[in-house]
Amino acid sequence: MTQASRTIGVMEAIRRQLATRALMPGERLPSIRRFATVMGVSPSTVVEAYDRLAAEGVIRSRPGSGFYVLGAAPSLDLRAPAPPQEQEVDPFWVSRQSLDADADVLKPGCGWLPPDWMPQAAMRRALRQLARGPDAVLTDYGSSLGPLNLRRILGRQFADEGLDISPESILLTTSGSQSIDLICRYHLRPGDTVLVDDPCYFNFQALLRIYKARIISVRFTPAGPDLQAFADMLGQHRPRLYITNSALHNPTGGTITPQTAHRLLKLAAEHDLTIIEDDTFAVLEPDLSPRLATLDGLERVIRIGSFSKTLSASVRCGYIAGQPDLIAALTDLQVATNFGGPSPVATEIVTSTLSDGSYRKHVEGIRRRLAGARKTTVARLAHMGIEPWLMPRGGFYLWCTLPEGIEAAEIARAARRRNVVLAPGNIFSPAQTAASFMRFNVSQMHERAWGVLAEVMAAPQVRND
Amino acid sequence: MTQASRTIGVMEAIRRQLATRALMPGERLPSIRRFATVMGVSPSTVVEAYDRLAAEGVIRSRPGSGFYVLGAAPSLDLRAPAPPQEQEVDPFWVSRQSLDADADVLKPGCGWLPPDWMPQAAMRRALRQLARGPDAVLTDYGSSLGPLNLRRILGRQFADEGLDISPESILLTTSGSQSIDLICRYHLRPGDTVLVDDPCYFNFQALLRIYKARIISVRFTPAGPDLQAFADMLGQHRPRLYITNSALHNPTGGTITPQTAHRLLKLAAEHDLTIIEDDTFAVLEPDLSPRLATLDGLERVIRIGSFSKTLSASVRCGYIAGQPDLIAALTDLQVATNFGGPSPVATEIVTSTLSDGSYRKHVEGIRRRLAGARKTTVARLAHMGIEPWLMPRGGFYLWCTLPEGIEAAEIARAARRRNVVLAPGNIFSPAQTAASFMRFNVSQMHERAWGVLAEVMAAPQVRND
Numbered sequence: 001m002t003q004a005s006r007t008i009g010v011m012e013a014i015r016r017q018l019a020t021r022a023l024m025p026g027e028r029l030p031s032i033r034r035f036a037t038v039m040g041v042s043p044s045t046v047v048e049a050y051d052r053l054a055a056e057g058v059i060r061s062r063p064g065s066g067f068y069v070l071g072a073a074p075s076l077d078l079r080a081p082a083p084p085q086e087q088e089v090d091p092f093w094v095s096r097q098s099l100d101a102d103a104d105v106l107k108p109g110c111g112w113l114p115p116d117w118m119p120q121a122a123m124r125r126a127l128r129q130l131a132r133g134p135d136a137v138l139t140d141y142g143s144s145l146g147p148l149n150l151r152r153i154l155g156r157q158f159a160d161e162g163l164d165i166s167p168e169s170i171l172l173t174t175s176g177s178q179s180i181d182l183i184c185r186y187h188l189r190p191g192d193t194v195l196v197d198d199p200c201y202f203n204f205q206a207l208l209r210i211y212k213a214r215i216i217s218v219r220f221t222p223a224g225p226d227l228q229a230f231a232d233m234l235g236q237h238r239p240r241l242y243i244t245n246s247a248l249h250n251p252t253g254g255t256i257t258p259q260t261a262h263r264l265l266k267l268a269a270e271h272d273l274t275i276i277e278d279d280t281f282a283v284l285e286p287d288l289s290p291r292l293a294t295l296d297g298l299e300r301v302i303r304i305g306s307f308s309k310t311l312s313a314s315v316r317c318g319y320i321a322g323q324p325d326l327i328a329a330l331t332d333l334q335v336a337t338n339f340g341g342p343s344p345v346a347t348e349i350v351t352s353t354l355s356d357g358s359y360r361k362h363v364e365g366i367r368r369r370l371a372g373a374r375k376t377t378v379a380r381l382a383h384m385g386i387e388p389w390l391m392p393r394g395g396f397y398l399w400c401t402l403p404e405g406i407e408a409a410e411i412a413r414a415a416r417r418r419n420v421v422l423a424p425g426n427i428f429s430p431a432q433t434a435a436s437f438m439r440f441n442v443s444q445m446h447e448r449a450w451g452v453l454a455e456v457m458a459a460p461q462v463r464n465d
Numbered sequence: 466m467t468q469a470s471r472t473i474g475v476m477e478a479i480r481r482q483l484a485t486r487a488l489m490p491g492e493r494l495p496s497i498r499r500f501a502t503v504m505g506v507s508p509s510t511v512v513e514a515y516d517r518l519a520a521e522g523v524i525r526s527r528p529g530s531g532f533y534v535l536g537a538a539p540s541l542d543l544r545a546p547a548p549p550q551e552q553e554v555d556p557f558w559v560s561r562q563s564l565d566a567d568a569d570v571l572k573p574g575c576g577w578l579p580p581d582w583m584p585q586a587a588m589r590r591a592l593r594q595l596a597r598g599p600d601a602v603l604t605d606y607g608s609s610l611g612p613l614n615l616r617r618i619l620g621r622q623f624a625d626e627g628l629d630i631s632p633e634s635i636l637l638t639t640s641g642s643q644s645i646d647l648i649c650r651y652h653l654r655p656g657d658t659v660l661v662d663d664p665c666y667f668n669f670q671a672l673l674r675i676y677k678a679r680i681i682s683v684r685f686t687p688a689g690p691d692l693q694a695f696a697d698m699l700g701q702h703r704p705r706l707y708i709t710n711s712a713l714h715n716p717t718g719g720t721i722t723p724q725t726a727h728r729l730l731k732l733a734a735e736h737d738l739t740i741i742e743d744d745t746f747a748v749l750e751p752d753l754s755p756r757l758a759t760l761d762g763l764e765r766v767i768r769i770g771s772f773s774k775t776l777s778a779s780v781r782c783g784y785i786a787g788q789p790d791l792i793a794a795l796t797d798l799q800v801a802t803n804f805g806g807p808s809p810v811a812t813e814i815v816t817s818t819l820s821d822g823s824y825r826k827h828v829e830g831i832r833r834r835l836a837g838a839r840k841t842t843v844a845r846l847a848h849m850g851i852e853p854w855l856m857p858r859g860g861f862y863l864w865c866t867l868p869e870g871i872e873a874a875e876i877a878r879a880a881r882r883r884n885v886v887l888a889p890g891n892i893f894s895p896a897q898t899a900a901s902f903m904r905f906n907v908s909q910m911h912e913r914a915w916g917v918l919a920e921v922m923a924a925p926q927v928r929n930d
Contacts, residue, residue, distance in 0.1 A: 095800045095804070095805075096797075099608055100608050115600035115601045115603070123603045128593065131592035135583070138589070138779055139779055141773070177802060181803070190655070209801075312603060314605055315603075316807070316811075332481075335564065335668075336668060337646040338642050342781075343780060346808060
């Protein structure tokens, strides 16, 4: 990356913070030294970027005290938005690129299965059944907790895993992301500290930025978070929340060991830490790994999840399992912000699909198919010198190191210009330690994606074209 | 209401603020004088309530400085939740009572039409069509702005009303409430001042409490907000936002006059005020009234709405129309908090129903049916001495005064014990000026509701039983 493009990168990061109101009028910009570390550039690059933003009238310098955001009105980026290929590679990058990709764009960087892996027949059956269903389901608002029958189905599933809770401990929501958002609304105030894994799901960072939370991170090892670092972080920073995936962790595919889970919960209890366990991928495990929520009995762990990965991401439905008093408060928050829970049309489709005996077989089929795709993908990546950090027990992610000297963000930008969306490591890394990592979705490795990957890996001039 | 029940009411209001984190550990409670005004009780009632909460260990008094919330952990109400009939009559009351009502509960207080008024046949057609639709729509995440074809349909509808904007100025969301929530996330910081009408939709207050906004209000007259008071409020309090329904205002059914709309926009421009115009009910007008967004051309007005009132509240889909740069920022916020826009299953159903020629006829049918129901309801209410504040041009609300000396909250509690949910005036009134008002939904006045209303209106001993 050239000096000029690094400067533009820093400018765009600041503009993005202004647009999402992570930085507000009158506020001080991050110090030059700190922002240089965050962005992985030299301090002089940040100085140049700030100077140029000051020249544009976006910020201004107060000698001896730093740079400040100008203006009392919301400060927006009024220029035409950058074309998708040239957008800043930040925690929003993969979401934007994957959600809004044209049909001819391939997405080995995205976080979902292709439509032909999903239970289309069951979905169509559920829709036809709904078309004959009662009037009220088709047109009324739903109940504020979501329908009891679906909460009972979830309760039985949790009981099978050893977590015995009442349906009043379960709130249905619009999505897994919205579940985390509701909990953050309840728990966080601007400036609160939140602990995440390094690396972690990029949208945790995007969401926490909106809350103006201070994000700290702990290295994720093949056995789970590094416990010594975890203990140090709790002692030093007293985070209010820890957000993690303990089973089939995104992006690494790792799963916490029973020993780590037990010790982590002891540390959490000592420091009065609340944990959000995002269980989105756990259903893809071949067999059940220890779950924080189960060990803890939902004392200080809040379990969230959705049906987006194995049933449908189009039918939006997630859940939160927690203490009844927490659920009651979150229910009021959901009513105020969305007037009620998830769509009854959506919950009916989920309920009838989950009740259908075919769903379990479908999930087993996906697990087998993913195991095969993981093997093939690992073998083909090896030919390019790309190695998995660990071989996951399940799921669709491979977290890989690129050959020495190759930067993932450059590869991702070059691939995007060739209509392939990749997921470069640093978008997952709060500490920006994953510049040479890439996350691959083994279900989305179409032949043309392999061709583009080979092309952009091979030649520096291609990457910088 | 007895002194004891007033005290309990104040205690529950504080507990609710703790549960929704409107009050946080360490924070000072509202002053006794101010909270007495807000709750419409005497200062001695607030003193007693605070003393009892202090005895329970929920708050503590610091002599000379007021009362403070105890504890560093989230302060939750750990008692069993009150049964629905006994819950505090606050801005959440009608939502909770109506959303979670059993089938045998009637809801003249709710904000929607009964299922048999809704376009069931068109909904069923849309579901059957979807069951034959493309795979990706059934299982993929949608695009971040929502599908272009539905944004185009909305754009054409706006153009017919004189508001000519591009589809890039429209963001599809999960609901009308979520539309307002996204805009508040973008515009508000704790302590910001927001102006609403008195009375206004109760959920505006519930949402603004979550944002810890300072809520100020301006009297709504039959011609729109009182302009002199509006100008004074802007001058004195410099609110960041004004949230209103300018057509078929909730709860009054009033519609802003062209003169008021024009002057209001001039005042807004002078004071750099942003306006959220919630257009939820406007489609029920017999013909088009002046709309703030149209007059203003979306310069400082953000238009929001949904399809919940005339198509389906179960299929959750709302929209935001605003400046493209605002829409871009809100799109990122929606991705971070909900991973994408509304459900593609939902937007497909809305699109195919709106494209169907039958929808326009359906809406015309509802308008005629509502006009009839309004007349009948007004006549029957007159027999009980209940008078509409104005006769609305359309919609399903009648905002009425009760006979001298009858308090709406008492009537609502007594009716709730008889399985009828009513909407007492003060839940709509930030200034608590509507204790003798009641909002009736003319589409939900079943015969048994009339019986219960007559019974609770007739006898003081029934109201206090």
